[in-house]
Amino acid sequence: MPVLTFRVNDQDITAHSGQTVLSAAREAGIPIPTLCHLDGLSDVGACRLCLVEVFGTPKLLASCVTPVAEGMQVYTDTEKLRDYRRMIVELLLAERNHVCSVCVANGHCELQDLAAATGLNVASLYHYFPSKQDLLVAVLAERGFLDELAITTPTPGDRTPRIELADLLNEILQSMLEVEDFIRLMLGEVMRNDETALSVGQELIAGTQDSLEQWIAEDQPELARDTGADAVARMLRATLIGLFFEHVAGVLGGTSPSAALRRRADEVAAILHRND
Numbered sequence: 001m002p003v004l005t006f007r008v009n010d011q012d013i014t015a016h017s018g019q020t021v022l023s024a025a026r027e028a029g030i031p032i033p034t035l036c037h038l039d040g041l042s043d044v045g046a047c048r049l050c051l052v053e054v055f056g057t058p059k060l061l062a063s064c065v066t067p068v069a070e071g072m073q074v075y076t077d078t079e080k081l082r083d084y085r086r087m088i089v090e091l092l093l094a095e096r097n098h099v100c101s102v103c104v105a106n107g108h109c110e111l112q113d114l115a116a117a118t119g120l121n122v123a124s125l126y127h128y129f130p131s132k133q134d135l136l137v138a139v140l141a142e143r144g145f146l147d148e149l150a151i152t153t154p155t156p157g158d159r160t161p162r163i164e165l166a167d168l169l170n171e172i173l174q175s176m177l178e179v180e181d182f183i184r185l186m187l188g189e190v191m192r193n194d195e196t197a198l199s200v201g202q203e204l205i206a207g208t209q210d211s212l213e214q215w216i217a218e219d220q221p222e223l224a225r226d227t228g229a230d231a232v233a234r235m236l237r238a239t240l241i242g243l244f245f246e247h248v249a250g251v252l253g254g255t256s257p258s259a260a261l262r263r264r265a266d267e268v269a270a271i272l273h274r275n276d
C-alpha cells in the first residue's frame, strides 16, 4: 500500500493511502476531538467536531472523512477551529438542559468533557426553562429541599436542650448531604457571582434561618435571652455552612462524614449550653 507523507501542525507524519486525516493524526499522537466517530464503525462526518484546517482549502474539513493526500498541510488547533468547536458543543448542549451536577452521567460524559475542553461552563447553559431562576427553583422543588428543612424541628421529649440542639443541627446537615449535588451547584454558581443563583440561595438561607429561629423561640428561648433568636440562628447557620464546606473539601476527617458532622454538632451544642 503506497505511503503518503503530510504535515500536521509542525510535524511530518506518514499515512497509508486511503487513511483519514483523523486516523493518521491520532496514530501520530496528535489529538483531534470527536463525538460521532466510533472505532470500528463507518464515519458519517455528522458532528463536525473533528474539523481541521487544510492549507489552500477555504473550507474547514471533517478529518474523520477526509483522506490524507501527499504533501497536505493540516492544522488541528487554530483559534478559528477552537471557536467553531466551542460553538458546536454549545449548540449540542442547547438542545436541552444539561445540569451536570444532578446528572447520573456526571464525570463520565463525553459531551461534558468536550464542554470543559472547549472552555464552556455546562452549568451556565439553561435553555429549556424560561430562566435559570426557574430551573433552580424546579430542581429545588424536585429534591424537596425546603420540605426537608421544614421537618427539622425536633420532637419534644425528655432530652436535654444540648442534645436537642445537636439533633437539630445534625438533621439539617443530613438534609444538606441528601441534596449535596444541588448545593454544590449552588455554591459553584455563587462563586461565579451569578445573580439569579444568589436569589435562589437567599431563599434557601431564609428557609434555614426561619426554621432555626422558630425552633429557638418555641423550644430554646433561653438561647435567645442575651443576643436574640435571629443572632443565634445566624451563628448556627454559619456553623452549618462551614461544616458543609469542610465536608465538600474532605477535611472533616474520620471515615464517616455523618459521624464527623454529628461530633461538630455536639461541640456547637456544648458551647451554646455550657451553663447547663
Ligand code: FES
Residues within 6 Å of the ligand: 033, 034, 035, 036, 037, 044, 045, 046, 047, 048, 049, 050, 051, 062, 063, 064, 065
Ligand atoms: S467525528 Fe464527528 S464529524 Fe468527524
